[in-house]
Amino acid sequence: MVKKAAFYTLGCKVNQVDTEEIKEDFLRRGYQEVGFNEVADVYVINTCTVTHVSDKKARAVIRRASRRNPLATIVVTGCLAQAAPQQIEAIPGVSLVVDNRSKNSIPQLIEGSISKADAANNETIQPVLYSHRHERTRAFIKIQDGCHSFCSYCIVPYTRGAVRSKKPEHVKDELGRLVELGYREIVLTGIHSGLYGYDLRDIDLAGLLKYLLQQVRGDYRLRLSSIEPLEVTPVLLELAASHDRICRHFHIPLQSGSNAVLKAMNRRYDRDYYGELILDISRRIPGVGLSADVMVGFPGERDADFQDTYDLLKQLPMLDLHVFKYSRRDGTPAALMPGQVAEEIKQQRSQVLLELAISKRAEAVQKQQGQVIEVLVEQQAGSHTYSGLSDNYITVKWESPEDLRGELVPVRISGQEQGVALGSLQP
Ligand code: SF4
Numbered sequence: 001m002v003k004k005a006a007f008y009t010l011g012c013k014v015n016q017v018d019t020e021e022i023k024e025d026f027l028r029r030g031y032q033e034v035g036f037n038e039v040a041d042v043y044v045i046n047t048c049t050v051t052h053v054s055d056k057k058a059r060a061v062i063r064r065a066s067r068r069n070p071l072a073t074i075v076v077t078g079c080l081a082q083a084a085p086q087q088i089e090a091i092p093g094v095s096l097v098v099d100n101r102s103k104n105s106i107p108q109l110i111e112g113s114i115s116k117a118d119a120a121n122n123e124t125i126q127p128v129l130y131s132h133r134h135e136r137t138r139a140f141i142k143i144q145d146g147c148h149s150f151c152s153y154c155i156v157p158y159t160r161g162a163v164r165s166k167k168p169e170h171v172k173d174e175l176g177r178l179v180e181l182g183y184r185e186i187v188l189t190g191i192h193s194g195l196y197g198y199d200l201r202d203i204d205l206a207g208l209l210k211y212l213l214q215q216v217r218g219d220y221r222l223r224l225s226s227i228e229p230l231e232v233t234p235v236l237l238e239l240a241a242s243h244d245r246i247c248r249h250f251h252i253p254l255q256s257g258s259n260a261v262l263k264a265m266n267r268r269y270d271r272d273y274y275g276e277l278i279l280d281i282s283r284r285i286p287g288v289g290l291s292a293d294v295m296v297g298f299p300g301e302r303d304a305d306f307q308d309t310y311d312l313l314k315q316l317p318m319l320d321l322h323v324f325k326y327s328r329r330d331g332t333p334a335a336l337m338p339g340q341v342a343e344e345i346k347q348q349r350s351q352v353l354l355e356l357a358i359s360k361r362a363e364a365v366q367k368q369q370g371q372v373i374e375v376l377v378e379q380q381a382g383s384h385t386y387s388g389l390s391d392n393y394i395t396v397k398w399e400s401p402e403d404l405r406g407e408l409v410p411v412r413i414s415g416q417e418q419g420v421a422l423g424s425l426q427p
Contacts, residue, residue: 003032004033004041005023005033006042007019008044009046010047011046011047011079012048012191014190016140019046020140021128022044022077022103036061036064037064039072042110043072045062045075046078047078048078048080049083050154050327050329051329053327058076062088062091062094063093073095073110074093075109075110076094077098079100079159082100082160083158096109099120102119104126105119125144125145127174137185138183138223138389139183141166141188143171143188144165144192145161146162146163146164147160147163148162151255151266152264153329163199164199167200168207171188171212172215175220182406184219185222187222188224192228196208206236206239209222213243221244221391222246223249223391224240226252229254229273232250232277237281237284248288249291249393250290250291252292254294254313256298258271258306259271261300264300275312288392289319289320290316290319291318291321294323296326296349297346297349298326299339300337300338301326306349313353320357320393321354321357323350358418365416368413371412371413372426373410375408375409375411376390384399384400385397388409396413396420396421400425409426
């Protein structure tokens with residue numbers, strides 16, 4: 001009988017790609033994928049431990065799988081499994097805890113055809129040549145894993161380890177395969193993408209992009225995931241400005257607009273550097289969509305520090321803000337810092353930035369009036385209404401008799417509704 005496997009992912013895009021890769025491995029071995037709420041023989045839960053909330057969610061998902069089929073093999077992997085393996089092993093129903101390095105050997109570990117020690121020795125990131133299209137309209141390629149920046153609040157360098165980059169020819173093969181499968185937008189993602197090539201030595205992120213654009217032909221566009229401020233190089237900007245195939249979108253984490261807080265976070269730039277970088281990008285790439293991660297409530301963040309963050313973001317041409325409340329992670333330097341901020345203050349500051357984000361988005365979308373932008377058709381939002389994401393990271397809606405989901409289409413922007421651009425399909 002065909003065995004059934006179900007998958008659940010928590011956390012970042014890289015974790016989502018990791019799950020797709022694990023899934024592909026199961027499918028190749030003859031498993032059938034079923035929904036997570038169905039009865040399966042194997043449940044794979046790919047966890048995150050960036051905040052307390054992610055830890056809590058992971059535990060709830062494990063219990064859900066165990067209730068669904070108490071006889072199933074429940075495999076828990078990802079950053080929480082890496083950071084607290086004993087705690088996870090102790091949860092009733094858990095069969096196997098797999099660290100991040102061994103994630104690519106889960107079916108073999110279940111079968112017992114590879115030992116845990118051998119699986120953990122897998123230092124390289126292997127290419128994944130997908131056999132079929134997954135449900136999403138957008139595809140992802142993990143180009144690197146690991147981080148050695150050790151921001152003082154972040155657990156990731158401890159759970160993901162040193163920087164490992166996928167070889168350029170493997171990224172090229174994966175991209176070629178995804179374009180053949182019909183994906184029109186492919187996101188290059190990583191735990192710290194700007195460090196791509198650090199371990200390969202003769203290539204960096206801009207070099208990889210150049211190589212891919214030369215080698216892989218077809219109707220597709222590339223989107224870069226988050227890039228740290230110090231890694232947005234002039235060569236990278238020049239490439240993005242001169243190639244239509246690179247989405248006009250940069251997600252550049254700010255975290256704080258206070259120099260004192262940035263220093264305590266072990267972030268190696270200051271507010272002026274960040275501000276000038278954002279203005280430089282918007283001058284070089286007309287219509288560019290700029291988004292940022294911002295953290296509130298880092299230990300020692302005073303009202304004046306928060307005000308610095310607010311003032312900086314207010315004056316910059318940001319399209320989107322991803323606002324996070326600092327979450328104390330054992331084992332990081334910030335967990336031991338004095339001046340931990342009360343939850344209600346974090347909540348208030350977060351609310352203020354979320355409101356700022358709404359007005360910044362409306363302002364940025366307003367500037368697109370009259371422009372024709374390229375949109376990846378993603379969803380049917382009504383009987384003849386479709387929506388999708390533009391190359392410059394704007395959600396766009398339009399009426400059309402045709403269902404063009406998965407395709408890139410030109411849309412002229414004529415208005416907006418709460419930060420969502422409204423437009424009409426162009427011939
Ligand atoms: S750059 Fe900083 S925040 Fe990002 S993964 Fe590395 S340590 Fe964490």
